Structures are given as C-alpha cells and as structure tokens.
Amino acid sequence: MKVLKFGGSSLADSAGFLNVAKIITARTTRSIITVSATANTTDTLHLFIETDDECAAKQLLSKLIARHQELVSELDIEETDLLFKLLQHQEQLLLRHWKEHHSSAVINNHLLSEVLSTGEYLSSKILFELLKSKGFSSHWLDSRDIITATGPILESKVNLLASDKKWRSLTLPSNVHYIITPGFIASDSSGEACLLGRNGSDYSAAIFANLCDANALEIWTDVCGIYNADPKKIDQAQLIDSISYREAMELAHHGAGVIHPKTIGPVRQKGIPLTVKNSFALNEPGTVIAPSCSNHAKVKAVSSQSRISLVSISGSYLCDTYGAAQRIFGCLAHHHISIILISQSSSEYSVCFAIREQDEAIARLALNDEFSEEMVQHMLDPIDIRSNRSIVTIVGQGLIQEKGISSKFLSALSSGGANIEAIAQGSSELSISAVIEDKQLLPAYHRVYAEFFDRKRQVDLFVLGCGNVGAELIRQVQSQQSYLRGKGISANVRLIANSQFYCDNTNLENVDWRPLLEQSKQQLTNETLHNLLNSGRYVNPTIVDCTCSEDVSANYSDYLDMGFNLVTANKKANSSSMSNYRKIRQSASRRFRHFFYETNVGAGLPILKTLDSLLCSGDKVHNISGILSGSLSYILGLVEEGIPLSQAVSQAKAQGFTEPDPRDDLNGMDVARKILILARELGADLELEDILLDSLLPQGFNASGSVDDFMKSLPDVDAHFKTLFDKAKSKNASLKYVASFEKGQLSVGLQQVSEDHPLYSIKDGENAIAVYSDYYSPIPFVIKGYGAGASVTASGIFSDILQTLPHRELELAS
Template sequence: MKVMKFGGSSLAEAARLGQVIKVVRESANEQRVGVVVSAVGGITNLLVQAIDDAIAGKSDDVLFKEIRQRHQALLDHPDNALSGQALQQWQQAEQSLLDELQRDLNGVRLLKTCPDEVRARILCKGEQLSSSLIAALLRQQGKHVLLQDPRELIRCNGDVLEALPDMFLLSKNGAELNRKTFDVVLMPGFFAGHDQHAVALLGRNGSDFSGALLAYALQAKSCEIWTDVDGVYTADPRLVANAKVLPNLSFEEALELCHFGAKVLHPKTIGPLAEFGIPILIRNTLKPEAAGTRIDRASVIPQAAARGLTLLDNVALITIAGPGLQGVPGVAARIFATVAREKVSIILITQASSEFSLSFAVPSKDSQRVLNALQQEFKLEQQSHLMRAFECDKDIAILTLVGDGLHHQKGLAGRFFSALAATRVNAIAIAQGSSERSLSVVISHKEQRRALRGIHQQFFESRQQVEVFLVGVGTVGKALLEQLQNQQPFLREHGIDLRLCGVANSKKMFMNSDGFAPEQAMSKLQQGQPVDLQALIANVSNDGYLNPVLVDCTSDAHVARTQLTALKAGLHVVTANKKANTLDMAFYHDLRTTADQQNRRYLYETNVGAALPVIDTLQNVVKSGDKLQRFSGILSGSLSYVFGLLDDGVKFSEAVQKAKAKGFTEPDPRDDLSGMDVARKLLILLRDSGSIAELSDINVENIFPADFDLNGNVSDFMQRLPEVDSYFAERIEKLKQHNKALRFAGVIEQGKARVGLIEVDREHPLYPIRDGENALAFYTRRYDPVPLVIRGYGAGADVTAGGVFADVLRTVSFHPARGML
C-alpha cells in the first residue's frame, strides 16, 4: 500500500483534478491506496475571510456562491462530469457541509467573535468538500472508496488550532483501518479529532502532515506528496532561475530544509515517516512521468556535500546582552521558558563565546509579544543595569546551507562566507547545528535575494555570472556590443554566463535584470527612459545582481565621476574613459580605496595602449619591488600613423588628412595633435608607478611653429595646415641624414614628465614604430639598459573594445580547458 497526498494547487483547475483522478485510479488498479486531499485552491483563504466578515457583521451570500461556483467549475470538464447516484451523493454532501458552515458563521456573526473550536470547524470545510467531491468521482469510475473521517482515525490533544496527535492511538486505529476492505481510503487533510473538542486543526498547510499520519497508521510502503512542482529544488526556483531538482534527500536533510523555509513540504510531515523509514516522494501532478524527489534514510554520504539552500524571511532577531548573562546559571533557561509560555517557536540561536550576549530568531509576527514577555521577566535585571535594553531587528532573513556531507568537506564554511563577501552581504549572526548538517547566517532582508543567488552559484552552479551595464555606445561601445554578441556562446561553453543587463547613452537608458541580446541594444535604447546614471546604479545595487559591471565607453567627465558612485554601490567598474584616472589625485586614490573596501575590481587597461597589456604589466613590476627609473613611449596610434607617413616623404598636412579620413584621429585632429590625450595616458603611468602627480605637472610641448595659428573651426585649421609642411619636411630631412626619425612621444625622466617630439636613432626602441602601432619602453632597476618593451596596435574601435571586453572577463575566472571536457 502507498499513500498519496494532493495539495490545493493539484485541485485548482478542472484539468488538474482530472489528472488527480487518473493518477489515483491507475495506482488503485495495482494496489490499495490511501489518499489525502487539501481544499480546492483558494477555498481556505475564502473561509478565513468569511470569519473576519462574520465578526464584522457582513453578509456571507457572496461566499457561498463563490464556493459553489469553484467546485462546479471542476465538474464542468467532460472528464469530471458526475451523473446518477454519484452526482446525488455529491450534491447531498455539499449541501450538508454548507448548511453546517452557514450555522457556524451565523453564530460568529451573532457573537461578534469566533472561538478556536468554531474556527477549526469552519476552516476544515474546504477539505471536507474536496474529499466528498473526489470520492464521488472515483466511485463513478468503479472504485471502492472508503471515505475516512480523520476525527475518528487521528486523535489529538493540545491547542485546537495546532493540535498534537496521539501516535500510539493512531497506530492502533490504523491497524483496524487496514483490516477493512477498500480500493481507496480517502481522507480529508488538515484536521483531526480532539480529546476535548469536536475537531482540531493540524496547523495551516497541515495536509502534508495528515498524509504522513495516514501513511504511519497504515504502515504504507511510501508516501507521495503530489504538488505543482517537480520536486525539492536546490533553492526556491522563483528566486533562483538556475535551481535544480534534487533526485534524493535524507530525512535529516529534508527536515533541515523544511525548518529553514523550504515550502514544498510541511516540516511536521517528516517525523512520523522517518520513524518507520517510510520513503517520501515529491511528485508533480502536471508531470506524473517526472521522477521527482525521493526522501529516505541515507545509506551513503552524497558526493556533493551541499544539497540545498533555503531562505526564511519574515523573521526577527532578538538580542539580549549585559553582564547579567555572564556565568550566571539559569538565565538562558529563563529566556527560553518565557518564549515557550508565549507559544512561540525559536528558529535559530546564537551566543557570544564571552556569554555577554545571546541572540535568537522568531517569526516577525510574534516578536513584539516575545519582547513584552521578556521585559516583564527581566524587569529587575534591567533596572539593576545587569541587562541592556533588548534589541529587535525585524528586517532580517535566514539563509541556510544544508547537506549530510557538510562536516566531511574541509573549507566549506570558508567558501560559504567568501561567497557572501563576494556578493557584498554582511553576516549579522551565524549558527551551525551540532550535527554540522546545516550552516545558517542571519542577513539583512534587503540583501536576501543577492545572497541566495550568490551562495547558490558557488555551491550548485557550474557557470559564473557577469551582468554588464554599458554606458556609451559610440564607436567603441558598438564594437563591444558586437563582440559580446559573438562571444556569448563560447563563454557559456566555458562556464561564464555573460548577460547585457543595461545600456545607456547621453539621452536614454534601458535595463532588464534577465538580460537581453547585445544585438538588440540600440533598438532597446530607443524604447528606454531618460538617462539617470544615479538611478541606474541604485537599481543595480538593490536588485540582487551577483557580479554587476559598469562599463564606461565614453569620454565624459561626468560619467567618469560616476564611477566612484558605482564602486561604492558594489559594482565592478571597467573603463575606457581616461578622465576618471586623470582627475585630481584625491579622486584617483578614492577610486582605488573604495574598490578595495567594496571588494570590487577597478579595471582600466584600455586607458593606455588600447588592448595592450600595459597597466597590468606596470602594476606587476611595481608590486614585485621593481622601480620605474625612466620611460619613453608612443602612446597615440593616430600620431604613430601620421609620423610614420612623414618618414615616407608624405607632407604633414596630407598625413593628418589621411589619418582623419581613416578615423584614426578625433573629428578635430587638434585634439590629438595638442598632445593632451597622450598627457593623460602619461599621467596614468606616472601615478601607477607610484608618483604623486597632477595633469598640470605634465609638460605638454607645442609641436607647431610658434607663429602658427591653431584657432578657428576644423575646416579653417585643415586649410591652414599646409603652412607647416615645409617646417616638418626640413626637420625630417635633417634627421634622415643622421639616421634618425621624429616621433611624438611621452617621456618620464628623473620624476618629470613631458609630451612632445623626440628624435630617435635606429637603436632606440621607438624608431621602428609607425602605422598606428604603440610602443612603450620601461627602464627600471631590473630592465636597464635593455628596457621592457610593450608593442602593438593601440588604436581602433575593435582593438579598444577587445581590451574592454578582456577587463570585463577579469571579474571572473576563465579556464580555457573547460570547454574541452
């Protein structure tokens, strides 16, 4: 024999009810079956509201109409149609139960109060109605159905709304029931008999418990809990999209998961079944072919130490502190006895090793009642200043990692708390069960989703997540979008789930927490809202993102200053925008200090040399104890191109025109020829080498003759440019006679920096650099007289975008061999 319990979600629609009848009928064809049913979905909530309305003196006409309509809607489906004697039995049962309900509600309306016994009688009507309906449907299909009254089988004592069953009497009654003849023994869940009252409830959502009690009574081979999900998940799938169904759990693991918030199973369900080793199977009514989750005695420790992750909210943490706790026997006993008198269950306990403070968690709805009771109990201690004022934090949640193998795996707690730190979540309190089967942390309610997703990713997911928020969709930004689109499949194969979750330009922004295709970014942007980077950052900070990265592909000073706000809010920052690193020295330090404090990455490899590994190389040189002594470098791809053409005899004006036509220069070539862009790059190198410097400390030399007019618009400037052709031609020619070349470079010597033209011979590392190449020669204590040279193309949207992309991927770990497995 097996027992099957069907929840309200399995009975909420006609098609689902039909599936329930089919599953029960097919099982009953093979063996005797016990069935427990909840109320039809939504009926219990209607009954709760009916009690409140009756106390307020309101009419219940709508209630009865709604109850009849919901049950009739289930029968309107062709597969569920009743006729003849079965229909008559159902109609008589329905009318009788509704008459009883009417009498009870009339009494409540008259008294303007609802005693617990009456409340119990009213609230169990949903289960009585659903069981009568299902009995009629099964009988019509030829099954011998015994409709068992739980008041006769399950006898309870204690609180009438949260009764405790007499297990010895249940076993005795079950033996008698087992001797009866039936195909299906059908029992409504949620309620039972009581020693002092006509009816008692087993607690809200207690139909699971009813199923377990019937299986216990009948000594069933298994107890199946049929619901609307595929089984027990590694985490709540509504909060974690990548949660997976667990094929099996031990009783102990399931009990921990249920205690700390897993809603697929009522916590009290497990105890009676674990006593006799009766397996529990969680099945999906809509997908009966699915294997579901089997909960049984553990025979071996599973390979995966962690099995599930739960989140329990609507919790309050009460903290009691003071010298009156230290070394005083019986104080803890008084605390817990006080809570027990209020009939409140303690969820979690943690105590400082100094015994100076003790904290425990209770449901938020009970916290004020508990506080009042504690204040009364310890009134004298507080007056004597042996105890401080009690603290109660209602804005918390409890995150718990569960698994039989937790105590077998070294370093697991370290992984757990490292993952919390990586997701910027603070642990308010920590608790671990003595069996080491669970590890719990109390966290802020507003951080619960981010914490849940972060811990789940660490223990249950093979892919790391990156959420990109791109600001700036000019030439570099658009090239980056194309690269993101092309590379996403490859990254998924290598364990990285990269999502574009936001995009912004100077006018609009668009965000979607689930991500969207990079190729759709421009069209999405047109549908977006007015740009507000502060709002974008605040949204990212509060919305539970795991690894958010703000990518700045602008050259805007305002956006540059926003980078600090992003770091403070917990975002990584990747920037191609040099403005942030060349603002005042205090801001430069704030960026790095904040990144360290927030455990975030601040990455700007493309600030110098586009995608060349300049910044990382220089930082590693400095970190390893080496020291920069001097430097020279061609830091502008556009000017590398221009001066390379001069070597070939091309006129200066024609060289600039060609560079402008190819898009190597800014729209106004003076922005490049002024040397300010190179000065910013040189300042970054100077600062990253350990020097304190401002942009004003960089000597930017004018490359033009003193009498050349640089004013006017771009067109005027380009027309006057041939005036300097002879100046540069003569200078180039003289240098050729000495086997030298003219290069536009940044130079650092004796702690001073300058930008301008330098003359280099054939032995100089910058001599062969042209055609848009960058080259940087670092002379250090270790690299001298032969410098450390970094050389390659340092211009172009694709190259720069590639460098930005590489920085984005530095926020996660990448293993090329992974895709070969």
C-alpha cells in the same frame, strides 16, 4: 500499501479532480488518499469566520458552496443529490458556527477547527463519490477517528502511540481498494476537533503512512519536486532528484515551501521514502526523500526566508550566568514564539536570534518584562530588534566534510552586495545561514546560486558608450558567444547606453541592439542603475565605460558603492585629482568590487599588468619612457615617410585612428593623462598640472574654430614638420611624441631619438613603453604592440571584463 496526498492546486476544478482520479486509479496497490481543500477554500473560510458583518459573511459562504455545487455538477457523479444535500447541510452548520463565534466573548478553537477544515471534508467527500461513480471500491475515513493530536488546538502535533492504537483497532471492508480521508484535521484526547497547522494535509498523509507501514508516500502538488533554489527567484533552478531526510528537514526549516519539516518526521521514523510529484506533469520523476540518496552534490540547495526580525540581547548579565539562555528562550516559548536561528558570541556577552516579524511586538514586550530588573541595574543593554531582515541558507551534506564551502558562501553574499549581520551553522552541520537586510536578498540570493550551482562563470555587462569602441566591444562579445560557452563562460550584455538614452534586455548580446536604442526614450540615471541592480536579476554585474565623458567618470565611486564592478577605457577618472583617485579605490576596496582599467594606457597592451607584476616581484622602477598614442605613432610614421602632416592627420582621421576632433590627440593631453596614470601606479603623488606638456602643434599656430576650419588651416604647419624631420634624419635620428617619468618628473612632447633608442623603430600606430629598473638596466624591458583603433582597445576591455570572473577550483554542486 501506498499513501497519496493531493494539494489544493491539484483539486482546483473539475478537470483537476478527474486528473487526480486518473492518477489514483492507475495504481494497482491498495492506497490511502489524503486531500487538501480545493484551491482558495481555506482562505475563504478564514475570511468568512472573521467577517463581522453577517450579510457579508453569508455572501462569502454562499459563493463558496455554489462553487462546490458547480464542481459536483461538472463531474457527472451518480450521487449528485447526496452531495448537494451534504453541501446544504454544511452551509447551515457553518452559519450556526459563525453565529456562535461572534456571540461568544471567548474564542472556541475547537469550533474554529471544525470551520477551517470544512474544505478538506468537502473535497474528500467529492473525490470519494467520484471514484465510486467510476466503479472503484472506495471507503471514506474520517481522520478524526484515527489521528490523535496534542498541543495548541490550531497547531497540534500527532500522538503516534494513541493514533497507532486507533488504527490497529480499525476494521476496514476487505474489498476496499482506495481509502479517502481529509487532511489537516485531527482530534484531541477528548475527541474534539483540532488542526495540524501549516501544511497540515501533508502531515496527515505522513501520519497515515507511518500508521499503515506504507512502502511509499507520494505528495502530489503543482511543482515537479524540490528545486535547488526558488524557481520564482532563479529561472534556471534545477530539480533535485533525491535528497536525504536530514537535508530535506533542514531545507524545509529554512524556507523551502514544498515540504514542511513536521511532514518528514513520521516517515523518517520508519524509513518510508517520500516522493514529491507534479499532478500536471505525470512523466516527471519528482524528488525522492529517503534515508540516503544517490545525489552526492556537496551543496544541495539554497533557500531563504523573508519578513524576519533579528533580536540582539547583550550585557554583563549574560556572562557566566547560569540559566540566562533558558530565561530568554523560555520567555519566548511561553508566548508561542518560534526561534528560527541563534547566533551567540564566544564571549557570552551577547546573543542574537531570529524570529518572525509578526512576533516582534510580543517578543519585545515579553523580553522587557522578563528582564526589567536587569535593565534597571544596567546589567543588560536595551533590547535591539532589527526588522525587515531575511535569512539565506545553503543546505547539503558536503558542509560536514568539504573545506571552504562556508567561506565561499559568505564571500558570495558579500559580492552580492549584502551586509552580513549574523551567521549560524546548524549542529548537524548540514546548513549554514546568514541574516541580511530584506532589500539585499535578491542580488545576494542570485550570487549564492551562481557560486554553487551555475557551472558557467558569468558576467552581466552594462555598456556605457556605444561609439567606435563600445560598438566594437559589443560585436566581440556577440561573436565570441560560442567560444565562451565552450570555456564555461557566460558574458551577457544587459544594458547599452549612449549619451541620451539606454535600452536593456535579457540578451542584448544576441540581438541587433541599435534599433532598440534608437527607439528608446529611457534616460539612464544612477537611481535607474541602483534599481536594476537591486532587482536581483544580475550575476557579477559590471559597468563598462567606453566613453570619454567626465560626467560618467565622476560617478565611478557611486557605481562601485552600488555593487557594480567597473571596467573602463575612459582615462578621465584615473587622471583626475588624487583625492578622487583614492576615493574610487576606497570604494572598490570597501565593497570588494573589481576596478580594471588596462586600456587607459596601452589599449590592448598589458602595460599596467606587467608593471604590477614587476613591483610585486620586488623590482624597483627608476624611469619610464614611452610612445603612448597609437594615433600620433601612426601620424608621425607617415610624416617620416614624406607625407605632409596635414595629409597624415586626414588619413588617420578617416581610418578612425583619431578622435572625431583630431586636436584631442594632437594637443598631447591624452598622452599626458596616460603617463600620469602610469606614474600613479608606481606610487607617485602627482596631479595633471605637474606635467611638462608640449603640444605636437607648434606654438603660435591658431588651432581654434570648427574641426573643418582646423583641418583647412593644418597645411600651414606642413613645412615646419618637414624641416624638423629632415634635421632629425640628417643625424640618423627620428622624431617621436614621447612621454616620460624620471626622478619624479613627468614630461610629454616631441623628442628626437637616436637609432639605439628603444623607441626608435616604433611607428604605424604602435605603442611602446621602455622600463628601466633594478632588474632591467641598462637594457630596458620593452612592451610594444599595436595601440590604435577600436578593435585593439575593445579587445583590451574584453580582457579586463574576463578578469572579473570568479575562479572555479571546485565544482561544489557535483
């Protein structure tokens, strides 16, 4: 014997009924078929019985009956007239029920049970007649004659002993192959109608499977089974092939809507496998729920529940008071309020628990009434209830044995921007839950999913600035997609902005973004970024600043506080005031965000990383000197070879080695910012104004006017520089634009360096830094390499981006 249950979505129209009939008749084994009401019928019945206006109620009912009449007409059933009479009779019966309901001062829940289960009654009758018309021996069975339930009339639970007695006394025709029965409804001990509550039809099917000792229960719905996440939240959510009873019950309790916990109880009692399948995808295998499963993933799924209220009770009364918890939860049980989650401090001074938001008002009144005396005596603090909360849960048998899963879960929530207000782990150790604010749910949910189920390490990029460096970075991300995928890395460009507008797309790394940006009229604001981040669509969201804008750098603390990582080539923030420098780092620390800026100093050279490694190993740096401008390295190298300065600057500008206005390089401020950043990395508390800065251009030279005016006047200094270089050459020395930090003093300017100086050979766009320390003295540690151009800078930024990726030590979902 098999039991099959079909939901309302499977029976939405005549095509659905025919499809269900096809699924049923494809089975050769004797089967019990339990059905829900057709789609939206139960909601309509709720609206009908609660509508005060009789005319409006009649219109609702008339449309409902007409829809079922149309359904019968389309199915070509032999007993159409019989069904039409049945529908007419039900319409008259429901109108009598409506009048009785609205004329009585007392609500009759038995009558409501009759009304609200009408949909199941009608759909089961229609399916029964359809199967008969197709020549299959069928029998219609009233569930009320078999299932006996107890408890609240509209939320009853089965009495399996009483139901089993009725089942065993039932005599069915010997030639019947299919038994059709309505779900959702049962009868109480007095024989009056009652309902099995939410997901009642699934529960009905599980009860019948238990009673008839079925070898299988199949729940047919409009999804392919149970997923490892909500497909409405996670596009790439994956189907779980098999899951244990215990895991399924935990998952169902914590918000997975495919199956209800009470459905599993009756089949678990007898070890009957339950399969969830899709009525519209017959070839999909579905999800099997059984005593044990072949799927050994340590974490099976992530789930969530919204519209939760978190109740906190604290005070001295709770400490060592026998029966305190019993009073709290007994009081709530008396008012039929379910407790979803409990978290208690080890000191017993406080307890917090989660309830449904709809129960908040009743819970507050009940608890204040129960503990009024304790509050008057200040033995309890005022009841604290925080609404608009959500619960995020991971479920899996791996939580029992595997170390580190809980910490990864909580870290993922935090990195998703969530503030964790309560934590609870089930006594079964199959789940761990955390309470967070509703508005934090989506990004946190995505981050948890990525941590446990996305084998790729992912970063979503918001690129600000698409000039030479920004455009080259995007090109590198685009060209490296295949290689990165092979490494298990997913680098996605989600947004690109220039100084005026932005464009966003799910896969900008795979399209030509320039036309999109040219056509865009969307202006980027902090509010826009905040809303995008809170949409929950992004994993490891990272802002990449490829601008040189002070306005953009002024927002760094805000970006980090929002929850973005930050990678920047823009030196303005790290060379701004010390107060802002500290503020940015405080934001990164407070929100556990990454802030990387290697390219601030050496483009693609790992100068900052190397210095940090030296300091961490216990080395002490005494002084630093360096050539920190690839542009000036290139220009001065050409001058040393005999090319006039004006021509060297023009050549560097044409090749993109300088800023659009070369004065931004020649004035030395860019180098000054770099040496200041290096000094601060070494712990110096210095400002930009503390630097002794000499421009490369000689004093008295008029560098004002437009860029063109400046370039036309630049030959006036060619002779000056020729004289300087000739003088240096006569001493077997060279001229370099050097930045240094020694004895707490910063200086930047043109220096004459001898042949034995570590910076003597640096030219052609190279950067170099010589570090004198306890470990490296008298011979310095030297880092050098190409330091000019968009390619190396973009490469350095890319390297920083990859550092934001989480390290994968364990594949927890495999």
